[in-house]
Amino acid sequence: MESIENWLHHELKGLMPQGTDAQEKADVKLYAERLWHAGISAGYTNDQLKEACGGDIERYLLDQLHRP
Incomplete structure (x- = not known):
């Protein structure tokens, strides 16, 4: 099994295509649920996913969306 960090990197590309703008909390929650189920x-x-996302999958996704 690949490292969870590599998996997250690749999974995010498919989950949130380039240019995704999840402004609504509901959008981020949906992406977080999809990411959790995929993981x-x-x-x-569950513990591995939370740890890799710094304890908060939704916050992790928002941080990834707003990276330059």
């Missing part, structure tokens, strides 16, 4: 399906645990 569990890929064999990662």
Whole structure:
């Protein structure tokens, strides 16, 4: 199994295509749920996902969206 960091990097590209602008909290929540389900399906645990995302998957996604 690949490292969770590599998995997240690749998964985010497919989950949130370039130019995605999730302004609404509901949008971010939906992306977070999709990411969590994909991670569990890929064999990662809830704890691994939370740790890799700094404890908050929604905040992690927002940070990734606003990276230059």
